[in-house]
Amino acid sequence: MITAQGLGKTYPDGTRGLAGLNLKIEQGEFVAIIGGSGAGKSTFLRLVNGTIPTTDGQLQVLDCNVPDADPSDLRKLRRQIGFIFQQFNLVKSLSVMDNVLVGRLGYHNDLAGTLGLFSDEDKRLARQYLDEVGLSAKYHSRADQLSGGQQQRVAIARALVQDPKIILADEPMASLDPKLSEVILELLKSFNEKKKITVIVNIHVLELARKYASRIIGLRGGQLVFDGPVSSLTDEKLRMIYG
């Protein structure tokens, strides 16, 4: 599903984001990536959906060879990958419904998308997933009138409406209080189990990583220092990751 071989990323200013990463992630896994800031967690997620170009090695995501992909290949790849951000990244002045419909844009040509020609099926899916994340009453609210936790649930609905094979989540709970963090991870876990969506989540709270993930990847200074099931993450391994 996701195969990286010698994957590396050096930013134009010379910063090394990731180096020599080898790993394989299978369909239906729930992976937590842990590591300090600057360890390369965000870089990895953004390489996977092609938001930033790779500079070294191989990266195969679904049926796409990412380093060789042209813009249209990347569009096709991205529509199968939901991305959830720390700051939610909703379009604040649009309604909740419109924000979720945005998730369908990858399935329309650019002109139809620009004109907002969403199909009845798009709208049905949007309503369905808003219901599933518990926001049935909020279809027509403006996104910026929702609380942080509600906004992140809209973002999850936006990802789900893509009918994704993979969901990437970059510190999705970092802007939320601990109780809401659990709600968000609970939601991701349920869709991981129900629909076999692969979930990869960057996380800085270790207890949450342990509680929800089946596999943990530890990064440090852009390199893989741990990869294994939650049970094998000992204190000694943790010192290797966080120093």
Next chain:
Amino acid sequence: MANMTMAKRAPGEKELQDLAQAGYLDRFTNLKYLILVAGTVLFFWSAQAVEFDLVKLWDNKAMLWEFVTGMFPPDTAIAQQVTEQVIITIQLAFVGTVIATIVSLPLGFMAAQNVMPKNRLGSGIVNVTRFLLNADRAIDAVILALFFAGAVGLGPFAGTLALAIHSVGMLGKLFYEAIETVDKGPIEAVESVGAGKLSVIRWAILPQVIPYFVTYFLFRFELNIRSAVVLGVVGAGGIGFLLQSYMKLFQYQRTCTVVLVILVLVMSLDALSSKIRKKLIGDK
């Protein structure tokens, strides 16, 4: 105390820095006086060139007084005629501003670095568009009106064209500045679902900038009403033309009516549009 004696004996790095700073300040002071002297010379040289003469103004105070007192009471008999011409002036400004806004929209996106691709073609388009907008702002609407009068004849049409074209320079600049300050998060999110370039503009950028665009439209409309009055004076019709005709005929009471109507018109439209603007983007 101990420190002070130490410092006297052996000047350290800090003292050297202070000395350098003092030298710099000396030079700066000299430069200040030079600028002051040069500015004064420039002022008197220029004032003499434009025949600036307070004595002459004082000697002719009687004529000024006659002009002012002659304006009162304003002549209300021409109210209907004035109202008709005021409406034409507003229409001229409105049509000019609407056309300018329509033209400025694509230009604003073409001049925005965060919209155009980051390659040579993209930055080329950005630079050329910005150059055109700058050049456009440099040419006043009155000059453009005289230019168009040569092509389509003196009148409101030439005035409208002039306002439309002159306004593009400012609106285009304000538009691309607004576009460049949008929150990048939603753009990244909409790109991440596999949306195309135009869809990203429509769904991530446009919703963020629309309130600003409406605000800038209103602001430019205010400015254009004032410009439209001036354009009338040089022959584009409307209230400005009326004003100029009455003054030429020494009909000061009628002139006064026109001036008062312009005053009320401009002030009330300013108040209205600033109210709308505040509602759209808050107190800024």
